[in-house]
Amino acid sequence: MVERIEDLNLPNAVIARLIKESLPDSASVSKEARGAIARAASVFAIFVTSSSTALAHKQNHKTITAKDILQTLAELDFESFVPSLTEDLEVYRKMVKDKKESKANKKDTSSSENANASSTAVAEEAIE
Amino acid sequence: MGEPKIQSPVERAPNAETVLPLSRVRTIMKSSMDTGLITNEVLFLMTKCTELFVRHLAGEAYVDAFPQKNSETLKYEHLSQLVNKSKNLEFLLQIVPEKIRVHEFQEMLRLNRSAGSDDDDSESGSESDE
Numbered sequence: 001m002v003e004r005i006e007d008l009n010l011p012n013a014v015i016a017r018l019i020k021e022s023l024p025d026s027a028s029v030s031k032e033a034r035g036a037i038a039r040a041a042s043v044f045a046i047f048v049t050s051s052s053t054a055l056a057h058k059q060n061h062k063t064i065t066a067k068d069i070l071q072t073l074a075e076l077d078f079e080s081f082v083p084s085l086t087e088d089l090e091v092y093r094k095m096v097k098d099k100k101e102s103k104a105n106k107k108d109t110s111s112s113e114n115a116n117a118s119s120t121a122v123a124e125e126a127i128e
Numbered sequence: 129m130g131e132p133k134i135q136s137p138v139e140r141a142p143n144a145e146t147v148l149p150l151s152r153v154r155t156i157m158k159s160s161m162d163t164g165l166i167t168n169e170v171l172f173l174m175t176k177c178t179e180l181f182v183r184h185l186a187g188e189a190y191v192d193a194f195p196q197k198n199s200e201t202l203k204y205e206h207l208s209q210l211v212n213k214s215k216n217l218e219f220l221l222q223i224v225p226e227k228i229r230v231h232e233f234q235e236m237l238r239l240n241r242s243a244g245s246d247d248d249d250s251e252s253g254s255e256s257d258e
Contacts, residue, residue: 008156010178014147018179019202022187026199029186033204036224037185040207042156044181045174047219050160062164066173073177077216081180087142088176092169095144 008042015041048072146175153178185210185217 015038019029029037052068055075061068066089073081153175157163186202193206208226211217228236 007152008159010148010152010156014149015182018147018182019186022183023190023202024198027190027194027202028200029202030204033189033202033207036204036207037182039223040185040211040220041178041182043220043223045153045156045178046160048177049157049163049174053160053163056164057162063167064164064170065167066169069170069173069177078181081177081184084142085173085176085180088144089169089173091142092144092172096169 008046010038010041012038048076051076144172146172146179148175148179150175188214 012034016029016034019034019037023029048069049064052064052072055072056062056064056068070082070085073079073085150171154166154171157166157171157174185207189206189210190200190202192210193202194200204224205227208224211220211224212226
């Protein structure tokens, strides 16, 4: 739970970096502007979360999904975000899948001797 | 000098890395009432989305204020101007309000009073003290 309001702040250094990346190299940002952007970002996250939650509830879902968020963004007039986020999401899903597979492979190596044995058995049968 | 070289926040190579801390974004999401379970995938997407929003807000405000200049300082008023004119940033009107001068505010109060002197429960002052 949120105990202090500061718990909702995003780290200044990261916000500063993100801002810097989106401005021309020689441009700068005032401290006040940076603070306002940081606050706006927290509010944005809350806004999108509660709108997505409402959308999920409307469909009788308890848990919000990635799809809810993307749809909410489009509804809130941020459809320009959707294509690149969709791509990021694909990369993320692939990463999670690869991780799972490599884990499964590791587990498999211990039992692979059995698998090998049975597969040779199958091969032998096939030869006959 | 040509136009400022600002990479559009939308044209970046897709990636699965986040720079904002996931745990903090989770706390922020939880603060919104009624949020059920937050899956890792949803947390990832919301974090990415918030990062994109920061880039978008900063980039847009800058280009808007300085369409042809590369080495200016982005200030608070550029943000509040953008918020004021963008429909999709309406939810920030209270968060990034336009600043007004004290004498302008007093003038507004005075006009308010003379306009509607019968309803004196004016809340007009409550939001402008930041």
